Amino acid sequence: MSTVMKPPAGCGRIAPASSELRAGVEQMRLPDPLGFGTLMAPIMALAYYRDGAWETPRLTALEPLQLAPHAQALHYGQAIFEGMKAYRNLGALFQSPALLFRPYDHASRFNRSAQRLGMPRIDEEVFVETLEQLVAHLDKLVPERLAQSLYLRPAMFGITDHLSVTPSTEYCFVVVATPSDAFFTTPIKAWIERRYSRAGAGGTGNVKAAGNYAASFAAAAPLREQGFHQLLWLDANSRTHLEEFTAMNVFVRWGETLLTPPLSDTILPGITRDSLLALAGPLGLAMQERPIAIDALVEAIGGGADIEVFGCGTGAVIASVEALGDESGLRLPLPAPSVAPLLRKSLLEIHHGLAPAPKGWQWPVGTRKQP
Ligand SMILES: Cc1ncc(COP(=O)(O)O)c(C=O)c1O
Incomplete structure (x- = not known):
């Protein structure tokens, strides 16, 4: 124009x-x-x-x-x-x-x-x-x-x-x-961060404080050389449940159900996340905001369950995860996504x-x- x-x-x-x-x-x-x-x-x-x-x-x-x-x-x-x-x-x-x-x-x-x-x-x-x-x-x-x-x-x-x-x-x-x-613009590799934490209870994890991002740099820098694009943060208390990515909220499609961790004072209430919660129903997906255990997720993906993982945020819109890795040497490829491209299309049509x-x-x- x-x-x-x-x-x-x-x-x-x-x-x-x-x-x-x-x-x-x-x-x-x-x-x-x-x-x-x-x-x-x-x-x-x-x-x-x-x-x-x-x-x-x-x-x-x-x-x-x-x-x-x-x-x-x-x-x-x-x-x-x-x-x-x-x-x-x-x-x-x-x-x-x-x-x-x-x-x-x-x-x-x-x-x-x-x-x-x-x-x-x-x-x-x-x-x-x-x-x-x-x-x-x-x-x-x-x-x-x-x-x-x-x-x-x-x-x-x-x-x-x-x-x-x-x-x-x-x-x-x-x-x-x-x-x-x-x-x-292409699928990403995500690193399950088991050493550092992003946010503690009562802290600033649920707002966009600049320091939240600086606190991720030491963990992320060495991983970029290994081809990882985002950290997948776990909860600071037990390091057992997904929280969010470096700059995106996390969604998991497990069969016909779309899962995302419930909001808390350690997760940023993403506007894209909120938009997807509204768009998932019309696409015929059941939506659940519930805690997602990392070990169960890794085991199920490794066992061939019908699962896709993606991140969403203003910058990325929706980014499918093609592989997960961690410090134990885990390198877990994920199957091609099915729902993330549909949600991305719906959202972009609205954006434009x-x-x-x-x-x-x-x-x-x-x-x-x-x-
Ligand atoms: C830590 C974090 N989580 C989630 C998001 C997604 O939020 P939104 O969809 O509002 O951009 C972002 C991006 O702003 C972020 O930095």
């Missing part, structure tokens, strides 16, 4: 980008393949929180931020983020050229993350308006193909320059964007406006009513 979107009506609260920046976007060409997170859009959204209030976000050039070396987030990790996407509208259900997927659910999870780390809330209307304005400015960078998207990364971090172990009093809110392919979805899932950019 080559038309330049006008800023959404009623988004007057968000200061637009300069005409030079807009012109720069218009001159950009998308590479093929896109990859994930490599080409950054030249415009970002930015707002600061000072004296107890957020300023109005503005759209500005993507450039380094000034941060004191003793800024709070750098030392104590007061930093959160969201991962969400704007998809090219390929259907006739909506007029808008681009659709955000469940933006208010991302906004409310962002605020739950903020609350857990002692950070200020951001008005959910402002959060969504900011994303809409950014996407409207970057319409040229919303890719056209199914499963491609303009990936959006809202983040908030404490910037107060003090070393006392107390919450920051000043914060920065940014949204950067990158035109991307799905994070995984080709199929209807529950209210609030498809958010047409640029059609906001005056607040």
Whole structure:
């Protein structure tokens, strides 16, 4: 689509980008393949929180931020983020050229993350308006193909320059964007992580705290050389039950039943996970949220049971697992998936406006009513 979107009506609260920046976007060409997170859009959204209030976000050039070396987030990790996407509208259900997927659910999870780390809330209307304005400015960078998207990364971090172990009093809110392919475009190999843990009871596992991800790096780095793509975390207490992948929730199709671990304070409540729970019924699958024992799963797969394993998340959409491995030398191939491709197709059709979805899932950019 080559038309330049006008800023959404009623988004007057968000200061637009300069005409030079807009012109720069218009001159950009998308590479093929896109990859994930490599080409950054030249415009970002930015707002600061000072004296107890957020300023109005503005759209500005993507450039380094000034941060004191003793800024709070750098030392104590007061930093959160969201991962969400704007998809090219390929259907006739909506007029808008681009659709955000469940933006208010991302906004409310962002605020739950903020609350857990002692950070200020951001008005959910402002959060969504900011994303809409950014996407409207970057319409040229919303890719056209199914499963491609303009990936959006809202983040908030404490910037107060003090070393006392107390919450920051000043914060920065940014949204950067990158035109991307799905994070995984082929099946993945997952490593059953039996040594390290991702999250403990009462911790920050159920929010998108930046430190949750840093805590996975030591475990993941050596595995990448061996061809593994994601860790499959087990519960921290007994290391016997599945929790989730590095950046995806986990599903297991066991015969005709689709299983996923129940949410707890150690599992991120994925918006894709929640969407799949709603989509599985119409595909004729029984759904169960229940604990899944790793030993029983490995034994059943090894014994030839009709099982598939997949991960789901905004970045990946749905990624089938083709093999499981672990430190004992286990290297367990899985049979070709049957249900994951169907769920992926259903979800992508919704993402791209080709199929209807529950209210609030498809958010047409640029059609906001005056607040
Ligand atoms: C640890 C973790 N679990 C699950 C998910 C999936 O969440 P969502 O579907 O909301 O992207 C993500 C990705 O955001 C994640 O980082």
